Amino acid sequence: MDKIPILKMGEFLLVTIQVDLYDRLALALENDLINMVSKTEARGVLIDISAVSIVDSFMGRILGNIASMSKIMDAETVVVGMQPAVAITLVELGLTLTGVHTALDVEKGMELLRNKIGYLPKEEEDLYDDII
Amino acid sequence: MMTLSKETLTIQREPDVIYFRNKAKEYAVKIGMSMVGQTKLITAASELVRNMLRYANGGEAVLEIVIRNNIKGVRLTFADKGPGIKDVKQAMQDGFSTGRSLGLGLPGAKRLSNEFDIKSEVGKGTTVTIIRWKNGL
Numbered sequence: 633m634d635k636i637p638i639l640k641m642g643e644f645l646l647v648t649i650q651v652d653l654y655d656r657l658a659l660a661l662e663n664d665l666i667n668m669v670s671k672t673e674a675r676g677v678l679i680d681i682s683a684v685s686i687v688d689s690f691m692g693r694i695l696g697n698i699a700s701m702s703k704i705m706d707a708e709t710v711v712v713g714m715q716p717a718v719a720i721t722l723v724e725l726g727l728t729l730t731g732v733h734t735a736l737d738v739e740k741g742m743e744l745l746r747n748k749i750g751y752l753p754k755e756e757e758d759l760y761d762d763i764i
Numbered sequence: 765m766m767t768l769s770k771e772t773l774t775i776q777r778e779p780d781v782i783y784f785r786n787k788a789k790e791y792a793v794k795i796g797m798s799m800v801g802q803t804k805l806i807t808a809a810s811e812l813v814r815n816m817l818r819y820a821n822g823g824e825a826v827l828e829i830v831i832r833n834n835i836k837g838v839r840l841t842f843a844d845k846g847p848g849i850k851d852v853k854q855a856m857q858d859g860f861s862t863g864r865s866l867g868l869g870l871p872g873a874k875r876l877s878n879e880f881d882i883k884s885e886v887g888k889g890t891t892v893t894i895i896r897w898k899n900g901l
């Protein structure tokens with residue numbers, strides 16, 4: 633596999649990371665996603681990392697970059713399905729995913745995105761954020 | 765402390781990072797380390813192996829199962845013959861980086877390990893050793 637598919641779902645982009653990424657693939661994903669957000673004028677990016685068993689500072693930085701670049705183009709980023717062990721490890725590593733929202737699964741992530749972009753102006757709180 | 769099994773891998777290219785991570789996980793699973801323990805160990809290993817590639821063009825990574833006071837652990841040693849680190853204390857600080865990255869690799873790896881040791885000499889190289897015990901917090 634040398635490219636991670638990006639799915640367009642209405643105003644959102646969905647990426648499911650199926651394996652632990654090596655660096656070049658992760659960098660390519662960052663590039664592709666940012667280009668797609670710009671091209672499609674997407675309002676949200678969902679990144680499903682439920683199959684990812686490790687997020688180190690390299691991967692963390694990429695997630696942060698995706699979020700901050702998307703934000704500039706008016707799109708919010710939600711990381712969904714982070715394994716509990718990965719979340720605990722991130723805290724101890726000292727990594728804060730600035731600008732990255734988190735949710736339990738894709739469905740909750742979509743809900744969060746809709747709230748963020750003002751479909752249903754309801755709660756502001758993220759659904760999973762206090763674990764990070 | 766006694767070594768029960770030992771393996772040495774050469775780290776030269778980017779794919780070696782993932783291969784090494786998988787090996788480290790295998791060792792952790794073999795001694796019955798918890799999921800959180802495994803994840804901490806592998807994350808620390810990923811940071812240290814990456815440093816070796818990035819700052820020293822690679823090196824050797826040693827995997828060991830060790831035992832002390834009847835408790836098993838995984839010891840990982842990362843040894844390179846790179847440029848060494850001028851000021852180790854500074855390199856161990858959160859946010860310090862000469863590579864314009866996050867500067868969390870060394871201090872983070874220390875927090876994620878139960879034991880951590882770093883030796884570095886300018887012009888000679890750097891060796892980092894970490895241990896996670898089976899039941900370590």
Ligand SMILES: Nc1ncnc2c1ncn2[C@@H]1O[C@H](COP(=O)(O)OP(=O)(O)O)[C@@H](O)[C@H]1O
Nearest residue numbers: 815819855861862863865866867868869870890
């Ligand atoms: N194996 C190594 N050889 C030489 N220098 C190193 C090595 N590992 C780390 N360093 C130095 O220590 C600094 C801090 O490393 P680290 O905490 O991993 O953060 P980062 O990799 O993001 O810079 C690096 O920027 C580099 O200058």
Ligand SMILES: [Mg+2]
Nearest residue numbers: 811815869870
């Ligand atoms: Mg590093």
